[in-house]
Amino acid sequence: MRVDARRNRDRLVAAATAVIAEQGPAASLNEIAQQAGVGAGTLYRHFPTRESLLLEVFTTRIETLCARAHELAESRSPSDALTAWLEAFLQHCRTDRGLAETIMKAPSGSDLNCAVKLRTAGAGLVARAQEAGVVRAGVEVEDILQLTIGIALAADSPARAERLLSIAIVGLRG
Template sequence: MSDHDRNGDVRQHKPLRADAQRNEDRLLRAAAAAFAREGAGASVKDIAREAGVGVGTLYRRFPSKELLIEATYRHEVQHLCEAAHELAASLPPADALRTWMERFIDFMAAKHGMADTLRVVLSDDGERLETRANLAAAVDHLLAAGTNQGVARPHVEAHDVLMTLGGISFMADTEQQPDLAAKLINLLLHGILTN
């Protein structure tokens, strides 16, 4: 039986105590940053240290690096989807869109660092389609807020925005130009916003 099978609680686990949940959140944020910087070869000890917990705490929650990568990916997707609603409620529509797009590029950098492992642990096409649908719903929420306030063009498709952001992420990574993503996001927003 694989770690994934034995530890199916990565996706559906009983609620953690508040302190344990804070530790897990810190671990997953530190892991996302480490995987974005260093890829799947990032040191588990360094991730634990950056999160401010012992490596034993990390291994009790995530007995293998594959499980840590899988949980990090799901955590980042969840936070990205939740962020759309938070940003739409707290920022003007154009700023909310820009901020969410920047977070999406950060997410893609972390995902790129985990890509080889994710291909193995996320072999279910249904899950990939569900993730894409959830991210599209987040973009659609932001676009609707912009359209409702007259600052975003109607009929912009969320899936088109996601595909464009994926291309921006790929180009920024390939060209290794840190400011390229911001320039390309500006171009994308120019096509979405009315002014």
């Protein structure tokens, strides 16, 4: 990528991060381009769809969640690792406007980078928890991710979200 193209892309991601944090995932793409100091055509050359821009904005957050999964797998029991990771995932979904909606729209089996990374990180934790007998057989990582996202979207407060997640975690043990 040329230096000026890379600079434009970086400015678009920075502007999108700020505007989406303020307005949510339905933020005006024209406003994002304007904030970045580029035209709409430049935005669409780098990000042909809204989803592609949202996924780029959330890549760093998703990579942090994945790194956290690996760290927890090495330092905690299977049950504690899965619980702590789901709590971190819930926090990210509640804090970063649009993250939950973006992930929710990624179809099951999607090859979108963020969805694949999250499924992979979560699958390792779920498998460990199932091997340890603390999560029932048949529960898939997709189930747990969708459940956590649903809680993030439905809860009216952080306390309610945490309470709902703890109830769901008890249900996973069945």
